[in-house]
Amino acid sequence: MDGVFKALSDPTRRRVLQLLRKGPRSAGEMSEQFPVSKPTMSAHFAVLQNAGLIESEKTGRTITYRLKMSVLEDALLGFTHTLGWRMKAGAREGTGSKAHENSRQELRGLKEEG
Amino acid sequence: MEGEPITRDSNEKMDERRTGNSIRRGLVFAGLMIAVSLAAKYLAARGAIHSADLSLRLVMAIAGVFLMATGNMIPKTLTPLSAMRCDAKKVQSFQRMTGWTWVLAGLAVAIGWLVLPVTRAEQMMFVLLPAAIVLVAALYVRLLRTRPTGA
Numbered sequence: 001m002d003g004v005f006k007a008l009s010d011p012t013r014r015r016v017l018q019l020l021r022k023g024p025r026s027a028g029e030m031s032e033q034f035p036v037s038k039p040t041m042s043a044h045f046a047v048l049q050n051a052g053l054i055e056s057e058k059t060g061r062t063i064t065y066r067l068k069m070s071v072l073e074d075a076l077l078g079f080t081h082t083l084g085w086r087m088k089a090g091a092r093e094g095t096g097s098k099a100h101e102n103s104r105q106e107l108r109g110l111k112e113e114g
Numbered sequence: 115m116e117g118e119p120i121t122r123d124s125n126e127k128m129d130e131r132r133t134g135n136s137i138r139r140g141l142v143f144a145g146l147m148i149a150v151s152l153a154a155k156y157l158a159a160r161g162a163i164h165s166a167d168l169s170l171r172l173v174m175a176i177a178g179v180f181l182m183a184t185g186n187m188i189p190k191t192l193t194p195l196s197a198m199r200c201d202a203k204k205v206q207s208f209q210r211m212t213g214w215t216w217v218l219a220g221l222a223v224a225i226g227w228l229v230l231p232v233t234r235a236e237q238m239m240f241v242l243l244p245a246a247i248v249l250v251a252a253l254y255v256r257l258l259r260t261r262p263t264g265a
Contacts, residue, residue, distance in 0.1 A: 016220065021200060021210075022203070022251055023206055023207075024195065024206065026200045044203060052190075056193055057194060057195050057196075059195065061197065066195070066202070066206065067189070067206060068189070068190050068191065068192055069187045069190070070186045070187055070189060070190050070213070071185060071188075071189060071210075071213040071214055071216075071217045072186050073211065074189065074213075074214075092199030
């Protein structure tokens with residue numbers, strides 16, 4: 001459950017989950033929606049996959065991501081959204097917000113580990 | 115972009131794990147229902163508790179929790195996209211709706227059996243569960259009518 005809370009703590013990852021609620025999307029489609037580099041998006045996807053919230057499937061050269069959230073996890077995501085943790089603002093701004101700074105530090109840590 | 119997409123082997127392992135988990139969950143809840151029922155009957159026979167229908171209430175509340183636990187995991191049960199015969203978006207939407215329906219129905223059943231008079235709880239259950247089943251069946255029929263459009 002720690003992994004789930006960690007994954008949901010980041011606004012970009014919450015925005016990824018919200019987009020995937022509408023249906024499966026390719027990695028390219030997903031990364032177009034965010035003003036961050038591909039390696040950064042990859043690291044976000046890895047965190048979400050490790051938490052068991054999304055799943056990826058490779059078809060040819062395309063990787064498709066889709067939601068793999070239980071009802072409880074879905075409710076948690078809705079709850080964090082309702083609390084207004086600046087989800088949309090965080091995903092659009094890309095820089096400047098404290099949440100994004102924390103996110104970048106976390107991803108830097110992940111890259112160093114990996 | 116991302117390093118570890120699922121393969122056929124990992125799908126099979128996930129299926130095995132999922133089957134094992136659902137069997138384990140079923141056995142745990144069945145055992146719990148029997149144990150709680152026996153314990154309540156035993157305590158009632160010893161005069162420790164004075165409610166004649168406590169055993170029934172507890173068993174039905176556990177059944178409601180079982181519905182919730184089952185519904186909670188429905189959206190996590192994924193079919194490989196390549197094996198899907200329906201639109202992936204609609205399958206996901208169907209699974210989410212089904213999961214939420216079972217969780218809310220289970221929650222209502224569990225709470226109803228704990229707080230309502232027994233006759234009212236029975237009435238509520240006999241309305242709520244068939245309604246949930248009809249809703250899920252209708253969603254399933256609608257899903258079967260769609261054609262695959264890719265991911």
